[in-house]
Amino acid sequence: MPDTDTPATPGPDEDVVDLLLAQHAQIEELFLLVIGRTGQDRRDAFDDLVRLLAVHETAEEEIIHPLARDLPGGGGDPMVEDRLDEERRANETLKTLVEGGVDADSFDTAIILLRDAVLTHARYEERYEFPLLRQHVPAARLRSLAAAVRAAQNTAPTRPHPIARSAKANLAVGPALAVIDRVRDRVRKSSGS
Template structure:
């Protein structure tokens, strides 16, 4: 079984779909870890999950969804549905973050969030990703993996439901990312 904690580095054949599929698998593993653990392990896993979800969705909103909109055959409705799912998940995630992993209702909330996020991922895998592979040249898909990594590197580390479009992420994302990273740095020592 591959080491999913190891960073996925772009190989000569890795494309944006490969990258996003690997992230979907890591997200699923983190949900299992959050749900199945307690204490500091749960807090750390939840923090990792929040950061991965925030970066992953920002990259999709900046790179993948705008490209998918350009594909033939009703792509706007498909992308609008994915964006609505992402917005709802961000709202739920924001509530879970505010309460913390020890809050009443966290166990139910994290399971509901997991179900929503994994359903969203399956819709992307079934409808959006195959269309990308069908209509976008392989070399462009490989270069998009680099673009997704760049978007993730500057993405906020917390969900921001109001910044959900490429324009919104590009306008507000860098400022939100700085704020989130400062908040993360300030909070980390106090959790020790």
């Protein structure tokens, strides 16, 4: 199972796009594990997926999307608003799945729908946002943004929360929610459930 305590660690020459692409691949792998496993293995894979999705999207909302709004030829607000809308819808579905748990009758169908939505969202980022970042942002800044994304992920909530639905809300309440989530994650991990 992928190590999601440290999502996709960038090397010294990797930039933020490399980091996010590695995390997209990690997310796709986790979906395969959740869908293909049962029992505790499924619960563990789902917990890893929830955590990675939560920290990944928080960092994108705080760092990547605001930067992409201002890039030349990037579609500005409409392109970013489309990505944010996709993230909000996925977050609602994810929250419902977390509340119902992997043993819920609707889980199998809902996780496939979520997978399709999340992977489509990732492909849009890869097709529209990431090339613009590489084209218009200096390489040194892209490398430093990888560290900024990592820092944002380290202070991000690890679960979907209704009060943290925007970059501003994430910045305001995210660190407090992150502490609560991370304590809960450690307790869950140590208790084996």
